[in-house]
Structure formats: C-alpha cells, structure tokens
Amino acid sequence: MATEQQTLAMGDPAPEAPRGKPMTIGAVCKALANEFPDISISKIRYLEDQKLLAPRRTPGGYRLYNQGDVARLRTILRLQRDEFLPLRVIRQELASGRAEGEVTPGAPAPDDGAQRPRRRPGLSEPGSGSVYSLEDVVDETRADPKLIQELQDHGVIAGEQRGGTIWYDDTEREIVRAVVELARYGVGGRNLRVFRTSADREAALLQQILAPSLRSRNPERRREAVDALENLATVTTHLKHLLLLRDLRKLVA
Amino acid sequence: MATEQQTLAMGDPAPEAPRGKPMTIGAVCKALANEFPDISISKIRYLEDQKLLAPRRTPGGYRLYNQGDVARLRTILRLQRDEFLPLRVIRQELASGRAEGEVTPGAPAPDDGAQRPRRRPGLSEPGSGSVYSLEDVVDETRADPKLIQELQDHGVIAGEQRGGTIWYDDTEREIVRAVVELARYGVGGRNLRVFRTSADREAALLQQILAPSLRSRNPERRREAVDALENLATVTTHLKHLLLLRDLRKLVA
DNA sequence: CGGCACCCTCAACCTTACGTTTAGGCGCAG
DNA sequence: CTGCGCCTAAACGTAAGGTTGAGGGTGCCG
Numbered sequence: 001m002a003t004e005q006q007t008l009a010m011g012d013p014a015p016e017a018p019r020g021k022p023m024t025i026g027a028v029c030k031a032l033a034n035e036f037p038d039i040s041i042s043k044i045r046y047l048e049d050q051k052l053l054a055p056r057r058t059p060g061g062y063r064l065y066n067q068g069d070v071a072r073l074r075t076i077l078r079l080q081r082d083e084f085l086p087l088r089v090i091r092q093e094l095a096s097g098r099a100e101g102e103v104t105p106g107a108p109a110p111d112d113g114a115q116r117p118r119r120r121p122g123l124s125e126p127g128s129g130s131v132y133s134l135e136d137v138v139d140e141t142r143a144d145p146k147l148i149q150e151l152q153d154h155g156v157i158a159g160e161q162r163g164g165t166i167w168y169d170d171t172e173r174e175i176v177r178a179v180v181e182l183a184r185y186g187v188g189g190r191n192l193r194v195f196r197t198s199a200d201r202e203a204a205l206l207q208q209i210l211a212p213s214l215r216s217r218n219p220e221r222r223r224e225a226v227d228a229l230e231n232l233a234t235v236t237t238h239l240k241h242l243l244l245l246r247d248l249r250k251l252v253a
Numbered sequence: 254m255a256t257e258q259q260t261l262a263m264g265d266p267a268p269e270a271p272r273g274k275p276m277t278i279g280a281v282c283k284a285l286a287n288e289f290p291d292i293s294i295s296k297i298r299y300l301e302d303q304k305l306l307a308p309r310r311t312p313g314g315y316r317l318y319n320q321g322d323v324a325r326l327r328t329i330l331r332l333q334r335d336e337f338l339p340l341r342v343i344r345q346e347l348a349s350g351r352a353e354g355e356v357t358p359g360a361p362a363p364d365d366g367a368q369r370p371r372r373r374p375g376l377s378e379p380g381s382g383s384v385y386s387l388e389d390v391v392d393e394t395r396a397d398p399k400l401i402q403e404l405q406d407h408g409v410i411a412g413e414q415r416g417g418t419i420w421y422d423d424t425e426r427e428i429v430r431a432v433v434e435l436a437r438y439g440v441g442g443r444n445l446r447v448f449r450t451s452a453d454r455e456a457a458l459l460q461q462i463l464a465p466s467l468r469s470r471n472p473e474r475r476r477e478a479v480d481a482l483e484n485l486a487t488v489t490t491h492l493k494h495l496l497l498l499r500d501l502r503k504l505v506a
Numbered sequence: 507c508g509g510c511a512c513c514c515t516c517a518a519c520c521t522t523a524c525g526t527t528t529a530g531g532c533g534c535a536g
Numbered sequence: 537c538t539g540c541g542c543c544t545a546a547a548c549g550t551a552a553g554g555t556t557g558a559g560g561g562t563g564c565c566g
Contacts, residue, residue, distance in 0.1 A: 024512075024513075025512090025513075026511095026512065026513080040554085040555080041513090042554070042555055042556080043553085043554065043555090045514095045515095046553075046554055046555090050552095050553090058513095058562085058563090059562095060513085060514085060561075060562050060563075061513080061514055061515090061561080061562080062512085062513055062514075062562070062563085063513085063514090084337065084338055084339055084342055085337055086337055086552075086553095087552080087553075088480070088552090089337055091484065092483070092484060092487050095484055095487050095488050095491070096487045096488065096490070096491045097491055156496070157499075171495055171498060171499055171502075172499075174491075174495050175492065175495045175496065175499070178488050178489075178491055178492035178495065179492065181488045182485070182488055182489065182492065185462060185463075185481060185484075185485055186462055187458075187459075187462060187485070187489075191458055194454065194455070194458070195455075195489065195492060195493055195496060196496060198451045198493070199493055199496035199497045199499075199500055200500055201447070202447075202497060202500075203497055203500035203501050203504060205440075205444060205447070206501065207501070207504045209438060209439055209440060210438075214504070214505070226505055228438060229501055229505065230501075231438075232435070232438055232440070233494070233497050233498065233501060235431055235434045235435055236431075236435065236440075236448065236497075237490060237493065237494040237497065238427075238431050239428065239431035239432065239435065239448060240448055240451070240452055240490065240493065241486070241487075241490040242424050242427050242428045242431065243409070243428065243448060243449060243452035244452045244455055244456055244486050244489075244490065245424055245486060246410075246424050246425070246428070246452075247452055247453055247455075247456030248456050248459065248460070248482055248483075248486060249424070251456060251460045251467070251482075252467070252479055252482065277541080277542075278541095278542075279541065279542080293525085293526085294542090295525070295526055295527085296524085296525065296526090298543090298544095299524070299525055299526090303523095303524090311533080311534095312533095313532075313533045313534075313542085313543085314532080314533080314542080314543055314544090315533070315534090315541090315542060315543075316542085316543090339523070339524095340523075340524080341523085507566100508565105508566095509564100509565090509566095510563105510564095510565090511562100511563095511564095511565105512561105512562080512563085512564105513560105513561080513562065513563095514559105514560080514561065514562085515558105515559095515560090515561100516557105516558095516559100517556100517557095517558095518555100518556085518557090518558105519554105519555080519556075519557100520553100520554085520555070520556090521552100521553090521554085521555100522551105522552085522553085522554105523550100523551090523552080523553105524549100524550090524551090524552105525548105525549085525550090526547100526548080526549075526550105527546100527547080527548070527549090528545100528546090528547080528548090529544100529545095529546095529547105530543100530544090530545100531542105531543080531544090532541105532542080532543070532544105533540105533541085533542070533543090534539105534540095534541090534542095535538105535539100535540095535541105536537100536538095536539100
C-alpha cells in the first residue's frame with residue numbers, strides 16, 4: 001500500500017462504491033482494497049501510464065472514475081492475479097473486448113480442439129439484449145457525443161428511435177468503443193468508411209453464398225443457415241486478421 | 254540464440270530427435286529449435302537451475318536428456334510462450350501433475366481444472382515463431398497440397414526458403430486452416446483475393462499512421478510503435494467483426 | 507479566506523524475472 | 537591426442553512492474 005493511503009480519513013462508514021457517481025482515485029482504491037489487497041494509488045496511476053485506463057479528469061486535473069472505469073480496473077487486476085497475464089497482453093484482451101463481462105452462462109460449449117478466436121458476441125444472441133441511451137454510451141465509452149452523431153450520420157450505427165429517445169444495443173456500444181480506441185491512435189472518420197464498405201461487401205458475399213438456405217421456408221434449414229453464417233463470419237474475421245498480421249509483419253521487419 | 258550454438262556442425266541431415274536414445278544438451282536444443290526458435294543452450298541450463306528440469310548426468314557431468322525430459326521441456330516452453338505463465342507458476346503446474354503431455358504413454362492425464370484458452374500469436378511476440386514444413390502443414394490442416402500451392406502463387410502465403418525446403422510459420426499455417434474451413438462452405442479462390450486486397454489496404458493505412466515512429470532510430474520509440482500497431486490490428490479486427498455482425502443481423506432479420 | 511486532506515506530475519529508484527556473457531576448465535569421440 | 541562440445545560460477549544486462557519523494561495545485565469546509 002502506498003504511504004499516501006495511510007493518511008486517508010478513517011471515519012468513513014461506507015467503504016463501498018456509491019453507485020453511480022464518479023469517484024476519485026482514493027475512493028476507487030479504497031473500494032477495491034478488499035478484493036485486491038495489493039492495490040495502491042500509485043499502481044492505479046501506473047496502469048494508466050501503461051494505457052490500460054483512461055479516466056475522465058476534472059478541470060483541475062483530478063482523475064474521475066465512473067462505474068465502467070472501475071469495472072475495467074477490476075478486470076485488469078483479476079487477469080493479472082488469477083491468469084498471470086502480463087499487462088501487455090491484458091491491454092490487447094481489453095482492446096478486443098474479449099474480457100469484459102463475467103456473465104458466464106452455466107454450460108460452456110465444449111471445444112472441438114480447433115483453435116478459434118475467443119468468444120465474441122454472437123449473431124442470433126445479441127449480447128444481453130439490453131439497450132443504452134446516448135448518455136449511457138457516452139458515459140461508458142467516453143466518446144464525444146459529436147463523434148456518435150457522426151457515426152450515426154454515416155450509417156455506421158443506427159440506434160432505435162423509441163419514445164423520443166434513441167436507444168443503442170450492445171453491438172453499437174462496442175462499435176463506439178472500438179472507434180474511440182482507434183481515434184486515440186489518430187484513425188479518424190475518413191478511414192472508418194473504408195472499414196464500413198468492406199464489411200458491407202463482405203456481408204453481401206456471405207449472404208449470397210447462403211441465400212438459398214436463408215430464403216428457405218423450412219425453419220430447421222433456416223436455422224442451419226444462420227448457424228453457418230455465424231461460423232463464416234467468425235472464420236472470415238479470423239482469416240482477415242491473419243492476413244493483416246502477415247502484412248504488418250512485413251512492414252515491421 | 255546462444256553463441257555456443259553457432260559453432261554446431263551444420264552438415265547434419267536429420268535435425269529430428271533420434272527416437273529413444275538420451276541426448277546431450279546441444280542435440281536437444283537443435284531438436285527443438287524449429288518449434289521454439291528462441292531456445293538456447295544457456296536457457297535450458299537456466300531452466301534446470303530454476304528446478305524445472307533435472308536430467309540425468311554422465312559420470313563426467315554431461316547432462317543426458319531422455320524422451321520424458323524433452324517432453325517436459327517442450328511443455329515448459331509452450332506454457333511460457335502460449336500461456337504467458339511465469340516459471341514460478343509452471344513449476345507448480347508441473348509439480349501438481351497438470352502437464353499436458355500428449356506424448357506420454359502410461360501417464361494418465363488427470364484434468365481437474367479449467368481449460369485455459371490458447372492465445373493467438375502476436376505481431377512481434379518474442380518467440381511465437383515455430384516453423385513448419387509443407388508436410389507439417391498438410392498434416393495439420395488436411396489441406397490439399399494443390400491448394401497450398403495456389404495460395405502461394407497468389408501471394409497469400411509465402412514461406413521461407415531455407416536449405417532446400419520451404420518453411421511456413423504459425424500465421425501461414427493458420428491462414429491455410431481458415432481457408433480450408435471457408436472452402437467447406439463454398440468460399441473459393443476469387444473471393445479470397447477480395448480479403449487479401451482489403452487486408453493490404455488496411456495494413457497500408459495503419460502503417461501510414463505509424464510511419465514516423467516506425468522509422469524512428471530510437472529503439473524504445475520503435476517498440477512502442479510496434480506495440481501500437483499490434484493493438485490497432487486487434488481493434489480494427491474487432492471493429493470489422495462488429496460491423497459485419499451488424500450487417501448480417503439485418504440480413505437475417 | 508485559511509486550512510487541511512487529497513490530488514497532480516516527473517524523475518529517480520527498487521525488486522524480480524529471465525536470461526546471456528565470460529572465463530576457465532574438463533569429457534569423450536575420432 | 538586433439539579439438540569440439542560440454543561443464544560451473546559469477547558477473548552482467550534488460551525489461552516489467554511498480555514505489556518513493558519533492559514540489560506544488562485542488563477543492564471543500566468552516
């Protein structure tokens with residue numbers, strides 16, 4: 001524990017996170033101290049230095065952690081403590097959205113031995129089915145609302161108008177998250193359109209291949225086709241990633 | 254690689270392990286060099302120092318490794334490279350009999366625990382680079398050799414000519430695996446070129462963004478850039494997958 | 507407005523893990 | 537009996553993962 005913590009006021013009756021309001025670094029540290037005894041303020045700052053966190057700031061420079069930030073921090077600490085993953089790898093896992101929620105249903109699918117990319121959101125089961133308001137999304141992804149508007153204008157995300165507000169689903173929230181991450185590296189609007197059109201083209205290709213089955217009136221046949229589609233999506237994604245790696249390796253060498 | 258190895262005789266036609274007889278440390282090192290390129294004699298000795306190995310000795314003090322020792326060593330290296338486990342933890346796993354030895358006749362494999370997911374090789378991972386002969390690849394992917402030839406003609410995979418044979422790396426093997434899988438659904442040659450060019454374009458884009466840092470003479474700055482590149486690759490892949498899902502969902506609905 | 511607890515950055519420092527290098531010296535096969 | 541390959545021990549190197557301390561600002565309470 002950092003010395004800095006020793007000076008914390010001890011009279012606080014509620015060490016738990018006050019749900020909903022953003023917390024200062026000391027409060028976060030205190031809230032996680034039970035679950036992760038070797039947390040410290042300096043460590044949290046260090047993790048930020050290593051690009052694993054990026055909390056909002058007050059005008060004066062104080063860090064402010066919302067619930068999403070705290071959840072992310074908890075995930076980081078868990079991966080480090082229980083899975084022994086180096087921070088470099090944790091950074092990747094988080095960036096790819098592979099490690100976020102611990103909502104593990106009872107029956108894990110038995111792996112057939114083939115190497116597959118880790119669990120991503122499925123096709124027929126759109127995550128939790130929850131929806132998010134604009135504020136939710138902004139809060140969780142720290143995206144500039146203008147950016148979200150822009151994405152919507154370009155048709156990258158759509159949202160669903162219902163009762164005056166627009167609601168976004170998990171996938172759209174994740175899209176925003178990814179876009180924010182890319183923006184941090186300077187990948188901006190114009191480039192995103194490239195991704196979008198290539199995704200569109202690819203979707204058309206896959207759909208064309210499975211068109212007959214998808215149009216089938218036979219429900220079982222249709223379900224099979226949806227399954228196949230999902231599988232195809234996974235495999236092509238994997239393939240594209242490999243091709244990209246191959247190219248990049250040549251560039252780096 | 255250790256300097257010591259540089260002096261090894263190069264005329265040996267069979268780098269494979271002479272099945273059955275105990276080997277000296279140099280022979281072991283040579284036998285594993287393909288699968289684990291960053292092995293070295295000094296490293297093997299170091300692992301012994303850390304109580305991860307305990308080979309027999311000749312009266313004169315030479316280490317002698319039998320097949321079991323080599324299997325154990327292979328397991329250690331795999332856990333280190335693919336699962337990022339620290340040696341301290343590997344020692345425990347081995348001691349508690351949780352060795353994933355596939356080549357251990359007579360040894361029951363009592364799997365009591367959660368199966369750890371295999372991680373994808375990174376961009377510049379220090380040691381993710383085993384190499385495979387054409388036969389290895391065919392054997393593992395069940396691909397038609399003609400298909401591999403075709404991929405090579407189209408520049409999708411390249412291989413590395415060395416000493417008469419062509420060697421493929423992990424990424425190339427996985428590419429073949431993915432292509433085979435896609436072929437099962439009827440996605441063939443012409444479509445693959447689409448993927449390839451889009452990967453090329455994307456690689457160029459990412460490289461352009463990081464070009465200044467990548468050209469940097471400062472090694473630290475360069476390493477950071479490579480890291481960022483890897484991260485970008487992961488995130489864009491994730492983003493593209495999300496976009497694809499979004500499109501497909503519309504098609505299915 | 508003053509005080510006090512809390513927060514900020516930046517640079518230096520520390521420990522541990524994971525090896526490599528070097529120096530000096532035997533083992534053993536041809 | 538020669539020389540390639542192996543041995544030990546200790547010094548050295550490098551990176552990850554933090555901690556510490558100096559010097560100074562914030563924010564809220566009374």
